[in-house]
Amino acid sequence: MNTNSLDAVQTQYFTFAAPPDRLPLESGKTLGPVTVAYETYGRLNGDRSNAILVCHALSGDAHAAGFLKGEKAPGWWDNMIGPGKAFDTDEYFIICSNVLAGCKGSTGPSSINPGTGKPYALDFPVVTLSDMVNAQRRLIDFLGIDIVLCVAGGSMGGMQALQWVASYPERVRTAVPIATALKHSPQQIAFNEVIRRSIMGDPAWRMGDYYDHGQPKNGLAVARMIGHITFMSDRSMEQKFSRKLRNGNYGFKFATDFEVEGYLQYRGDSFVKRFDANSYLYITKAIDYFDLSDGRLFPEGKKIGTRFLVISFQSDWLYPSYQSQEIVRQLKRRQVEATYCELQSTYGHDAFLVDVEEQTELIRHFLEKARYGNAGFDEGDLRWNTGWTTG
Amino acid sequence: MEHRLDHRVIESIVAPGSRVLDLGCGRGDLLFLLSREKNARVQGIELDAKAVQDCVKKGLSVFHSDIESGLSEYPDRSFDYVILNQSMQEVKNVDYLLQEALRVGEKVVVGFPNFAHLRARIMLALGGRAPITQALPHRWHDTPNVRFLSIRDFEEFCRSKGFRILKAFPLGADRIVASWPNLFAHNAIFVLAK
Numbered sequence: 001m002n003t004n005s006l007d008a009v010q011t012q013y014f015t016f017a018a019p020p021d022r023l024p025l026e027s028g029k030t031l032g033p034v035t036v037a038y039e040t041y042g043r044l045n046g047d048r049s050n051a052i053l054v055c056h057a058l059s060g061d062a063h064a065a066g067f068l069k070g071e072k073a074p075g076w077w078d079n080m081i082g083p084g085k086a087f088d089t090d091e092y093f094i095i096c097s098n099v100l101a102g103c104k105g106s107t108g109p110s111s112i113n114p115g116t117g118k119p120y121a122l123d124f125p126v127v128t129l130s131d132m133v134n135a136q137r138r139l140i141d142f143l144g145i146d147i148v149l150c151v152a153g154g155s156m157g158g159m160q161a162l163q164w165v166a167s168y169p170e171r172v173r174t175a176v177p178i179a180t181a182l183k184h185s186p187q188q189i190a191f192n193e194v195i196r197r198s199i200m201g202d203p204a205w206r207m208g209d210y211y212d213h214g215q216p217k218n219g220l221a222v223a224r225m226i227g228h229i230t231f232m233s234d235r236s237m238e239q240k241f242s243r244k245l246r247n248g249n250y251g252f253k254f255a256t257d258f259e260v261e262g263y264l265q266y267r268g269d270s271f272v273k274r275f276d277a278n279s280y281l282y283i284t285k286a287i288d289y290f291d292l293s294d295g296r297l298f299p300e301g302k303k304i305g306t307r308f309l310v311i312s313f314q315s316d317w318l319y320p321s322y323q324s325q326e327i328v329r330q331l332k333r334r335q336v337e338a339t340y341c342e343l344q345s346t347y348g349h350d351a352f353l354v355d356v357e358e359q360t361e362l363i364r365h366f367l368e369k370a371r372y373g374n375a376g377f378d379e380g381d382l383r384w385n386t387g388w389t390t391g
Numbered sequence: 392m393e394h395r396l397d398h399r400v401i402e403s404i405v406a407p408g409s410r411v412l413d414l415g416c417g418r419g420d421l422l423f424l425l426s427r428e429k430n431a432r433v434q435g436i437e438l439d440a441k442a443v444q445d446c447v448k449k450g451l452s453v454f455h456s457d458i459e460s461g462l463s464e465y466p467d468r469s470f471d472y473v474i475l476n477q478s479m480q481e482v483k484n485v486d487y488l489l490q491e492a493l494r495v496g497e498k499v500v501v502g503f504p505n506f507a508h509l510r511a512r513i514m515l516a517l518g519g520r521a522p523i524t525q526a527l528p529h530r531w532h533d534t535p536n537v538r539f540l541s542i543r544d545f546e547e548f549c550r551s552k553g554f555r556i557l558k559a560f561p562l563g564a565d566r567i568v569a570s571w572p573n574l575f576a577h578n579a580i581f582v583l584a585k
Contacts, residue, residue: 337432365450
């Protein structure tokens with residue numbers, strides 16, 4: 001596998017909806033000004049036809065690939081974006097932006113409310129996937145791109161890809177929704193509600209107004225621990241932790257005995273340092289509101305020219321394959337040309353981030369076809385006109 | 392590149408620019424041929440994940456799914472041709488599948504191995520063994536086939552179901568069989584309509 005990474009990438013910022021302009025939201029409220037943090041990799045070609053929008057999942061950010069100055073860890077999809085990788089930066093111009101309501105440079109509940117001079121906290125309006133996509137659309141307009149070659153992403157990133165097709169079908173040539181769903185199921189909403197209750201039940205949450213006191217650490221850490229359980233599979237946890245003990249034997253106390261406990265605590269604690277608790281509330285709510293079933297993916301009467309590559313993973317029980325197959329059913333109903341593949345990874349929902357070899361092959365060839373069509377190929381003209389007819 | 396006889400025959404059947412659905416498209420060789428030679432708009436359905444990957448490498452659109460559950464969402468007449476080449480005999484509910492294929496496609500192209508080929512008859516009648524022929528290469532315990540039929544069986548089945556047989560091609564080892572198809576054809580390709 002190609003291990004080349006981009007270096008010297010940097011996050012940029014685009015601000016719109018400054019007064020008197022406002023961004024209208026699905027809830028009926030408005031928001032402004034709005035800043036979108038984004039990064040780009042590769043070069044936009046002369047006819048602006050090679051742009052790919054990559055969308056991040058729940059806790060992702062605009063830093064999808066390469067290394068930011070002074071940082072040791074690469075972007076969250078570095079194994080997929082770069083020279084010679086699935087999203088080949090020698091071929092394509094790749095854009096990734098932090099979602100609306102995020103906390104990594106785009107406007108969200110931790111941003112300063114210009115009306116009060118303090119963080120919005122719960123004064124931030126509840127936003128939806130459609131609002132997030134509208135903010136991205138303003139960025140795409142600003143970058144001078146009419147039609148994106150592809151919108152791709154896993155999990156909530158896949159929802160954004162689907163929402164792009166629902167909102168702006170004429171601006172999307174291909175969509176690659178991975179490990180995602182057309183609508184959030186009751187089980188998925190239930191997990192998100194437990195996650196939110198964990199944050200909101202922490203006294204340090206202070207009705208969202210904690211910015212002068214520090215994060216609701218315990219609640220946010222437990223919220224993230226729950227999330228991590230759902231991202232793995234039974235098998236990947238067995239492979240990674242088994243029943244391994246941290247200190248060789250049971251402590252007969254309520255301290256950390258098992259490796260898996262230590263891992264979850266580590267994940268929870270490090271999340272507290274990098275992610276805003278209120279953003280977690282807003283983004284999980286946006287995901288729960290997501291529902292493009294019942295013909296909302298392709299509104300009646302709209303011609304669908306977008307081609308699809310839908311990918312799911314066999315061991316993903318958070319976004320099981322049946323949900324990707326539901327997307328496929330919608331595509332068949334509207335006779336949309338598409339490819340669907342269920343990949344064999346054991347990594348659960350995390351597979352789209354970590355087990356990328358087959359995913360890379362699929363996406364690379366799918367994008368080649370989207371960009372160039374079938375390459376030329378000659379052969380003798382063979383025609384068979386014989387045959388008997390019965391009946 | 393040398394193409395299989397059955398693929399060349401199906402290529403001759405499909406009109407240029409057609410919309411084609413191949414049920415059990417394998418690695419996509421036939422769809423690739425139809426897309427290139429007939430400028431067909433092609434879609435495949437294939438159960439094997441590795442084969443799906445191969446199709447995508449050829450630039451084809453393919454759904455990773457079994458073929459029996461693959462049709463129900465398609466509106467009537469979504470395709471000009473629905474192809475079942477060497478896949479019908481691996482399916483349990485043949486009647487339902489063909490009915491669905493004829494709903495979704497204007498015409499249905501079915502290719503299957505002929506169980507009544509001379510060699511198969513000899514192996515069974517004189518050798519007392521389950522037939523193994525060029526078109527039926529598997530042994531009894533590792534065959535993917537669950538339906539074993541002759542050309543005559545299929546003609547009779549179509550008649551009983553009211554499917555119109557528009558054309559039929561009995562295929563020998565390297566050419567179309569001129570006479571006694573049910574005895575000398577290894578495979579047959581039928582073109583059906585409602």
